[in-house]
Amino acid sequence: MGDELQAEVIAAWTRGDANADRRIVQHFYAGVRRFFDLRCTAAADDLTQQTFLALLEARGRYEGRAKFKTFVFGIAHKQLLRHLRARVEGPRARRFGTEPDEKTSLSMVAVRKQEHQLVLMALTQLPVELQIAVELYYWEDMQLGEIASVLEVNPSTLGSRLARARELLRENLQAMTRPGALRDRLLGDLEGWSRALGPVTADANRVAREP
Amino acid sequence: MHAAGFAPGTRLDRYTLIRRLAVGGMAELYLAQQSGASGFSKIVALKRVLPHLAQDVTFTDMFLREAKLASDLNHPNLAHVLDFGECEGEHYLTMEYVHGPDLLEVLKRAKAPLPLAAALRIVLDVARGLHELHEHRAPDGRPLGLVHRDVSPSNVLVAYDGSVKLTDFGIAKAMDLTSATRTGTFKGKLGHSSPEQARGERIDRRSDVFCLGILLYEVTTGTRAFAGANEFAVLGKVARAAYEAPEAVVEDYPPALSAIVARAMSAAPEDRPDTAADFADELAAFATDTKLAASPRRVATLLRDLYGEAPPITDPEELDRIETDVVAATLSPSAPPSSRQPWLAYALVPLALVLGAAGAWLARAPTEPMTARAALSPFPLVQPQPTPESPTLPEPVAIAAEPEPVAEPARKSTATAPKRTRKRRKPRTKPAAAEPKKSPRLNGALFPPEP
Numbered sequence: 001m002g003d004e005l006q007a008e009v010i011a012a013w014t015r016g017d018a019n020a021d022r023r024i025v026q027h028f029y030a031g032v033r034r035f036f037d038l039r040c041t042a043a044a045d046d047l048t049q050q051t052f053l054a055l056l057e058a059r060g061r062y063e064g065r066a067k068f069k070t071f072v073f074g075i076a077h078k079q080l081l082r083h084l085r086a087r088v089e090g091p092r093a094r095r096f097g098t099e100p101d102e103k104t105s106l107s108m109v110a111v112r113k114q115e116h117q118l119v120l121m122a123l124t125q126l127p128v129e130l131q132i133a134v135e136l137y138y139w140e141d142m143q144l145g146e147i148a149s150v151l152e153v154n155p156s157t158l159g160s161r162l163a164r165a166r167e168l169l170r171e172n173l174q175a176m177t178r179p180g181a182l183r184d185r186l187l188g189d190l191e192g193w194s195r196a197l198g199p200v201t202a203d204a205n206r207v208a209r210e211p
Numbered sequence: 212m213h214a215a216g217f218a219p220g221t222r223l224d225r226y227t228l229i230r231r232l233a234v235g236g237m238a239e240l241y242l243a244q245q246s247g248a249s250g251f252s253k254i255v256a257l258k259r260v261l262p263h264l265a266q267d268v269t270f271t272d273m274f275l276r277e278a279k280l281a282s283d284l285n286h287p288n289l290a291h292v293l294d295f296g297e298c299e300g301e302h303y304l305t306m307e308y309v310h311g312p313d314l315l316e317v318l319k320r321a322k323a324p325l326p327l328a329a330a331l332r333i334v335l336d337v338a339r340g341l342h343e344l345h346e347h348r349a350p351d352g353r354p355l356g357l358v359h360r361d362v363s364p365s366n367v368l369v370a371y372d373g374s375v376k377l378t379d380f381g382i383a384k385a386m387d388l389t390s391a392t393r394t395g396t397f398k399g400k401l402g403h404s405s406p407e408q409a410r411g412e413r414i415d416r417r418s419d420v421f422c423l424g425i426l427l428y429e430v431t432t433g434t435r436a437f438a439g440a441n442e443f444a445v446l447g448k449v450a451r452a453a454y455e456a457p458e459a460v461v462e463d464y465p466p467a468l469s470a471i472v473a474r475a476m477s478a479a480p481e482d483r484p485d486t487a488a489d490f491a492d493e494l495a496a497f498a499t500d501t502k503l504a505a506s507p508r509r510v511a512t513l514l515r516d517l518y519g520e521a522p523p524i525t526d527p528e529e530l531d532r533i534e535t536d537v538v539a540a541t542l543s544p545s546a547p548p549s550s551r552q553p554w555l556a557y558a559l560v561p562l563a564l565v566l567g568a569a570g571a572w573l574a575r576a577p578t579e580p581m582t583a584r585a586a587l588s589p590f591p592l593v594q595p596q597p598t599p600e601s602p603t604l605p606e607p608v609a610i611a612a613e614p615e616p617v618a619e620p621a622r623k624s625t626a627t628a629p630k631r632t633r634k635r636r637k638p639r640t641k642p643a644a645a646e647p648k649k650s651p652r653l654n655g656a657l658f659p660p661e662p
Binding site: 091095120177 | 319321322364406409410432435438439443446447451453460
């Protein structure tokens with residue numbers, strides 16, 4: 001997801017070029033969908049669509065000071081928060097007859113490597129804001145300042161969050177594995193495993209539904 | 212592929228299919244009538260392997276082998292497998308027909324914790340049946356080390372008379388060896404698995420004890436113990452045994468009962484009761500201490516409160532129609548009888564019209580309390596556990612959610628059904644069974660054993 005494509009496309013996009021709209025969607029689709037996938041699987045497609053609609057509406061607000069990617073994920077983050085606020089939580093959400101658990105596009109990822117499945121399992125156990133920090137940092141390869149801008153927090157706060165997220169990931173993985181080679185492999189290179197999920201999860205979401 | 216299923220009246224060996232009750236990913240379930248000499252007949256539940264798996268020799272061999280094993284099980288709290296066989300490419304087994312809904316349906320209908328006495332009785336009975344399964348031995352006395360692996364509400368049948376039976380054991384080993392599994396996919400129910408299952412480790416009977424704990428939690432709180440946005444979220448919670456304490460869900464939840472739940476749902480198998488019988492003893496002691504009459508009558512009362520009086524299993528009209536109209540039509544999974552026996556097809560055209568109308572008539576009945584059935588999880592779960600005599604274990608697997616079987620729209624009880632008026636209907640050659648609702652299927656991984 002290199003940014004080099006974007007300068008001319010973004011310029012065209014700000015002028016309202018329909019072709020640029022399409023290229024922007026193609027460029028960010030997998031990442032944006034993935035942003036929703038683990039947290040609100042059932043609504044991932046809708047939220048992705050809403051994000052791109054909101055992006056169109058926000059055309060006049062992009063001033064070019066931040067990276068365009070940060071702008072896009074900032075919009076996605078707002079969509080996510082709105083969705084999470086409306087979501088039923090707690091025992092009511094677990095009543096029988098409520099919506100069944102959903103399959104993510106990442107299922108096939110887990111088929112290939114147990115380590116990937118375990119990292120995904122551990123990641124889903126983190127508080128939402130920590131999950132986002134991990135995903136944007138390792139999967140989207142964003143800088144701390146950019147992520148802080150997306151989440152609208154102080155960069156130092158973001159640094160603490162990321163550290164806490166790593167710590168919790170480690171704790172979760174320890175709880176999810178027994179002593180042995182698998183645990184050693186995972187904890188020995190947790191950053192590597194986390195980062196390795198970036199391309200595979202993007203591929204899974206690209207395949208999930210092409211725009 | 213299996214949108215409509217076989218027409219009522221289709222014969223499979225000694226069995227005449229009356230109607231389809233439910234359909235899952237691997238099998239479908241029919242209400243059937245067994246016929247014998249001198250007018251003998253018996254209503255049974257017939258499970259038929261779906262055609263795409265009927266072609267898999269490994270699967271069908273194991274299906275039959277494990278069905279045989281299950282037919283040896285004899286306990287009032289286990290749905291008894293009566294017969295199994297193969298008829299022109301159709302692999303099936305028959306089970307005793309339990310007249311009542313499964314526990315999942317009960318929980319959905321109740322929308323609340325079940326009355327404590329009934330809830331305890333249900334879980335007690337499941338635990339006792341499960342213990343029998345765990346203790347089951349081969350004819351030579353060798354322990355078989357069976358583990359159910361799918362102790363979940365949809366596999367618990369609750370009869371209108373208050374009896375409770377655990378079902379769906381007998382083809383798990385077959386499932387382990389299907390081609391799908393060989394390439395890395397295993398199916399189960401994520402929210403009803405143990406931490407060691409979620410981690411893809413080897414399991415023993417204590418895994419089932421964990422699931423008994425889940426069952427107890429769910430019937431006494433009316434909520435799922437483990438739920439999440441997707442399979443990873445659910446698996447992650449199961450792997451950590453992270454669930455909301457029952458007293459946080461239900462006000463005045465008895466602390467002693469909460470302790471029983473907590474012990475059974477311990478993350479470490481060694482912290483759980485060693486056996487399902489031990490778990491049952493704890494539960495029975497709690498019932499005694501709290502003076503709860505956890506009797507079948509309480510369960511029967513619960514069902515009557517939820518569903519009204521028990522509807523008839525079938526009605527004479529339905530049976531008469533099938534018996535008089537249908538000339539035995541054996542089917543193969545790949546071709547309907549009409550294509551296999553053209554002469555018979557011509558002969559059957561008028562009958563097909565009648566059947567089509569009958570099917571449409573059946574299908575128009577509004578959804579009512581799900582008709583009793585033998586549960587249809589396509590992944591029944593019996594797996595050997597290590598024993599001194601048989602130390603070899605199958606490969607451990609990580610689990611993935613399996614859709615609940617989808618019940619066919621049930622026929623309305625004649626006691627409560629509005630008067631039916633016959634209308635002219637478009638002739639059909641298949642019963643107008645409702646298209647089963649697609650449930651989400653979640654895939655997981657087949658992990659290599661930890662070195």
